[in-house]
Amino acid sequence: MKQLIRYISLVVVCICTFLLSGCSFVWTTENGDPATPEDIKASLEKEFAVVHPNLVLQSSVVEQEKPFQRNVYVFYDESNGFSFTTNSVVQRPTLPVPGGERYTNANFAYSQxxxxxxxxxxxxxxxxxxxxxxxxxxxxxxxxxxxxxxxxxxxxxxxxxxxxxxxxxxxxxxxxxxxxxxxxxxxxxxxxxxxxxxxxxxxxxxxxxxxxxxxxxxxxxxxxxxxxxxxxxxxxxxxxxxxxxxxxxxxxxxxxxxxxxxxxxxxx
Known part of the structure; x- marks a missing residue:
């Protein structure tokens, strides 16, 4: 029964990974690296293209080392004239599977x-x-x-x-x-x-x-x-x-x- 549950979970993970490959989190290991500033910059400039952001990294800090690393980035939007702070982390998976998942609140932080x-x-x-x-x-x-x-x-x-x-x-x-x-x-x-x-x-x-x-x-x-x-x-x-x-x-x-x-x- 446990093997069946694990098998089903892994299938779900594979499906989610495929469907969410363009989103703000992807599957990794607990010792994996969070999304990089370059990853987040590219994602935000695509997501919010309607307001033409031009993001420049101002600082990058590792708040927590591996496992489940937590980074904090500060960006400045040269086009719109403001700074914002975003987290980029590896967290425990939402689904009951081993490993970790990358997550960032960048979309919310930028829009707010x-x-x-x-x-x-x-x-x-x-x-x-x-x-x-x-x-x-x-x-x-x-x-x-x-x-x-x-x-x-x-x-x-x-x-x-x-x-x-x-x-x-x-x-x-x-x-x-x-x-x-x-x-x-x-x-x-x-x-x-x-x-x-x-x-x-x-x-x-x-x-x-x-x-x-x-x-x-x-x-x-x-x-x-x-x-x-x-x-x-x-x-x-x-x-x-x-x-x-x-x-x-x-x-x-x-x-x-x-x-x-x-x-x-x-x-x-």
């Missing part, structure tokens, strides 16, 4: 840092539409605040999303629609889902904050949206609003109406 880096450009773009968008540093600070809101019968933190947008009475639903479409185009350039793979989807919450009010913890939550790899623009809007619109244009029309209504009645 890219999206965080993108925040600065979004903050400036928001101003063109009369919106105030929190910087990444402000978002982190607001999440640590003790401000809460009521959701149903529960109190929950007021700020929980990746990005935070503040609007006042001068803002129209059309302004928000235009800006949210821009965010979508940046998160999914050319509708490419690479930046929003499942572990890296993004949440954007919208709040009412009267003009001139500097204390952002006094903001009133209006609505939130999620940007996910599997969703197109229409489906992205529907993560926040309810709509029976048959096409994207109809949902956009409902989006504007909903936001106009929320802003009109906010603050009372």
């Amino acid at each position: 840092e890219y999206l965080i880096h993108l925040n600065a450009a979004l903050v400036e773009r928001a101003k063109q539409h009369g919106l105030r968008m929190a910087t990444h540093e402000e978002v982190l600070k607001l999440k640590k605040s003790e401000a809460t809101r009521v959701a149903g019968t529960n109190k929950i933190p007021l700020f929980r999303s990746n990005e935070i947008i503040f609007v006042d009475k001068s803002v129209k639903g059309e302004d928000i629609l235009t800006f949210m479409k821009f965010i979508y185009s940046e998160y999914k350039p050319q509708d490419n889902r690479a930046l929003l793979h499942p572990r890296a989807d993004r949440s954007v919450d919208i709040y009412y904050l009267p003009k001139g009010e500097e204390d952002k913890t006094k903001a009133e939550y209006l609505i939130g949206f999620r940007f996910m790899a599997r969703n197109d623009w229409k489906e992205t809007m529907l993560t926040g609003i309810g709509s029976t619109g048959k096409d994207t244009f109809a949902v956009e029309r409902d989006f504007v109406k909903v936001l106009d209504h929320m802003i009109k009645h906010a603050g009372y």
Whole structure:
């Protein structure tokens, strides 16, 4: 029986190795070498080609020696202007077989840092539409605040999303629609889902904050949206609003109406 289980496991390993040969991990021994910086550079530049990365290795450190070696690499993306850190390890196999498997969190690390880096450009773009968008540093600070809101019968933190947008009475639903479409185009350039793979989807919450009010913890939550790899623009809007619109244009029309209504009645 044990031999049968081992045989089946080895067959599964062979199949997985074949299917996953282009992915971020491959089978090796417990004394094997992790993916090299060159391996990761080539993989990332292919996976995220839509944003034209040009990666330069800044440092390489062995955090743990063999068996099950663990390396840490720091890369700088010359094309997009940011650094990120990624792990490259040999870990115990997920399947019950001897040996080890190579694993790296490079895709997640790159996409997360890219999206965080993108925040600065979004903050400036928001101003063109009369919106105030929190910087990444402000978002982190607001999440640590003790401000809460009521959701149903529960109190929950007021700020929980990746990005935070503040609007006042001068803002129209059309302004928000235009800006949210821009965010979508940046998160999914050319509708490419690479930046929003499942572990890296993004949440954007919208709040009412009267003009001139500097204390952002006094903001009133209006609505939130999620940007996910599997969703197109229409489906992205529907993560926040309810709509029976048959096409994207109809949902956009409902989006504007909903936001106009929320802003009109906010603050009372």
